[in-house]
Amino acid sequence: MINNLPFAIRPYQPAEESQVVTLWHQCKLVVPWNDPHRDIALKLQVQPHLFLVGTLGTAVIATIMAGYEGHRGWLNYLAVSPEHQRHGLGRRMVEEATALLKAEGCPKINLQIRASNTEVIAFYTRLGFTVDDVVSMGKRL
Template identity: 55%
Template sequence: MKIRPFQTADRNAVIRLWDECGLLRPWNDPDRDIERKLGVQPELFLVGIDAEQNVIATAMVGFDGHRGWVNYLAVAADKRRLSLGRQLMNEAERLLTARGCPKLNLQVRTGNLDVLEFYRKLGYVQDDVISLGKRLIHDRAPE
């Protein structure tokens, strides 16, 4: 897998991958999420491509000056267990460390035990915090 920044031509393949991986939610518009990311640190929106230039993995990385974050980590189902997620996370950590980022945070949906185990194997531990959120811009009408 080659890792490179997102390119405009990747959009449909990225959204398809996110959908296949179960990352999309009715209240988030993936096109808007992509546009927002392209406005802030677009070089940290990573895609993994195979030899045929197909998008097979993604990671949306960011650094706010205090903490790094990773969202939309996705690997195509037929490419799992090949360490592609590990490669993306290693690259995210490398890019964040180069920016002086002292800590990387991420969120995993409750009950997603396989993903929790994946991150534990990479050295991530559960912080003693409660994640809170407040929608400021509604991409789609609440259901």
């Protein structure tokens, strides 16, 4: 319970788009090369049940976008609103997404964090993630 409201984790609903995008801006997850509205629209076409929100009543205060392509699970757009951080909610979001990925048979989760983002590296380390000895590469399509 937070402020007498239960914290609940469930799949994203389209009516929550503006709340989610506002949260991502607050958490500095919106970058010039990614349109958050387009990212949400794309996710709704692929495994939408793995796009989760954490709510307090009708307020969206956390998100996580997971995916599984048959080999690895991926986590993106993890966010907890600044005023609710450091109370275990980020951990709960990752644990819920992990449970859903595991239920689909996913054997390992990968994720990407900017090397300069030492706080989030510390967060995932607390959750048992380790740094893989790999170079992350990408190509825009």
